[in-house]
Amino acid sequence: MAHDVIRLGGAAQGFNWLPIFVAIEKSYFADADIEVVLEKLGNVDKATRAVADGDVELAITPPEGAVTDFASGGNLRIVASNSNRLPMSLVARPEIASIADLRGKKIGTSSLTEGTAIYTRIMLAENGLSYPNDYGFELAGIHTTRWEALQNGTIDAAPQPAPWNFLAEDQGYTLVGEVSDYLPEIVFAALIGRREWLDRNEDLLSRFLSALAKAYDFANDIENEAECVELFRAITTKDSPELARRGFVYMRDLGMWPTHMEVTPAALAATIDLMVRANLLDEGRRNSAADVFEPRYLEAALR
Numbered sequence: 001m002a003h004d005v006i007r008l009g010g011a012a013q014g015f016n017w018l019p020i021f022v023a024i025e026k027s028y029f030a031d032a033d034i035e036v037v038l039e040k041l042g043n044v045d046k047a048t049r050a051v052a053d054g055d056v057e058l059a060i061t062p063p064e065g066a067v068t069d070f071a072s073g074g075n076l077r078i079v080a081s082n083s084n085r086l087p088m089s090l091v092a093r094p095e096i097a098s099i100a101d102l103r104g105k106k107i108g109t110s111s112l113t114e115g116t117a118i119y120t121r122i123m124l125a126e127n128g129l130s131y132p133n134d135y136g137f138e139l140a141g142i143h144t145t146r147w148e149a150l151q152n153g154t155i156d157a158a159p160q161p162a163p164w165n166f167l168a169e170d171q172g173y174t175l176v177g178e179v180s181d182y183l184p185e186i187v188f189a190a191l192i193g194r195r196e197w198l199d200r201n202e203d204l205l206s207r208f209l210s211a212l213a214k215a216y217d218f219a220n221d222i223e224n225e226a227e228c229v230e231l232f233r234a235i236t237t238k239d240s241p242e243l244a245r246r247g248f249v250y251m252r253d254l255g256m257w258p259t260h261m262e263v264t265p266a267a268l269a270a271t272i273d274l275m276v277r278a279n280l281l282d283e284g285r286r287n288s289a290a291d292v293f294e295p296r297y298l299e300a301a302l303r
Contacts, residue, residue, distance in 0.1 A: 004204050009039040009047045009056035011110065012142040014235055015161050015247065016083045016189050017060060019257055021231050023215035032207040043141065044111050048192070052076055057197055058208075062115035063190040063271055063292070064280065070292035071285045075195040078268075078293040080209060080261035082189040086179040087251045088116075089165035090123060091150065092157035094172045099127040102176070108140030108149050108158035115188075116159045118278050123182050125277075163237055163247025180254065186270040187263060198297060209261070209301035216257050225249070260302055263293050 010017065020036070023029050029036050039056050041047045048065030050056045052074065060082045069076040096102065102124065109117040121131050129135055140149040146158040150173065159179060160168060169175050198205060218224050225248070233244030251257075258264070272289050275281035281289060 003033050005035045007037045007039050007056040009041050009050045009059035011044045011047050013040050018232055019215040019219050022218050023212050028211035028214050032211040034208055044115055051192055058193045060189055060191055063187045064275055066192045067289050067292050071289050076192055077195050078190045078192055079297045080191040081187050081258050081263040083256050084185055084258045084267045085254045085256045086183055086188050087162045087254055087256055088159045088179040089175040090177040091160045091165055091168045092174045092176045096174055099176050102157055103134050105156035106136050106138050108146040108155035109137050110142055118274050119179050120159055121278055123177055162250045163243045166246055185267045187267045205297055206301040213260050219257050
C-alpha cells in the first residue's frame with residue numbers, strides 16, 4: 001500500500017485528465033509510493049476553492065482562479081500545466097449557422113469567471129458580439145451537462161471539447177467555430193496547489209510530478225495509441241470506440257498534453273491577457289501575475 005496520499009481535485013475529471021488515468025493504470029504513482037485519491041467536485045470554481053481551503057492538496061482546473069487569488073495576495077500557485085491547447089468547438093443548435101447568429105442567444109458555460117466563459121467571450125467579440133449586450137450566459141455545468149442542455153433546448157450554444165463536438169456534429173448540430181483558431185496556445189488547465197503545502201511537501205510533490213511526466217510521455221507516444229484510446233473511451237464516450245479514437249487523436253495531434261507539463265511563457269501570457277481583456281484582472285497586474293507559476297517544483301521533479 002502506498003505510504004503517501006494526495007487528494008487531487010477537479011470539476012469533471014474527463015478528457016484532459018487522460019495522463020492521470022495513464023499514471024494510475026500503469027502504476028506510475030504506486031511505483032513512486034503515492035496513493036492518488038480523486039475528488040470530483042462538480043465545477044471549476046469549487047475545485048479552485050477546495051485547494052484554497054485545504055480540502056484537497058492539488059487540483060487540475062482552469063488557472064484563472066489561481067491567478068486571481070495570487071494577484072490579490074493569496075497562496076495559490078501553478079506548479080505545472082495539464083494542457084496548453086483548447087480542443088473545443090463552439091457547438092450551436094442545428095438552426096444556427098454562424099457565430100453571428102448567436103446574437104440574442106443563450107450560451108452554456110461552467111463558470112462566469114474561469115475557462116469556457118472567457119474563451120467564448122473572446123470568440124464572439126472577434127465576430128462583433130459583446131457581452132452582455134448581445135448574448136447571455138447560462139451556468140449549465142460541465143461539458144456533459146452542457147450537451148444535455150443543448151439537446152433539451154435550455155441553451156442555444158456551448159463550447160464543447162472533443163469528442164462531444166464530433167458527437168454533436170454527427171447528430172446535426174453546427175460547429176460554428178474552433179476555439180484553437182482564436183486561441184492557439186493557452187494554459188487550458190493547470191495543476192495548482194497552496195504555497196504552504198507545496199513547500200512542506202517538496203519531496204512528495206517531486207515524486208508525483210515525476211510519475212505524471214512519465215504518463216504524459218506515454219500519452220504522446222503514437223506507439224501507445226490503442227491503449228490510450230481505450231482509456232480515453234472509458235473516461236469520455238464509454239460506448240463508442242471510433243468516437244473515442246477520433247477525439248483522442250485530435251487532442252494528441254493538437255498538442256493537448258505538453259511534454260513534461262511545461263507552462264510555456266506564451267501560454268501563460270495568453271491566459272493572463274484573456275483575463276485582462278475580460279475585465280477579470282487589472283491591467284496593472286498583467287506582468288506580476290505571471291509569477292503565479294513557480295517553475296522550481298517542476299524543475300526539481302524533472303532533474
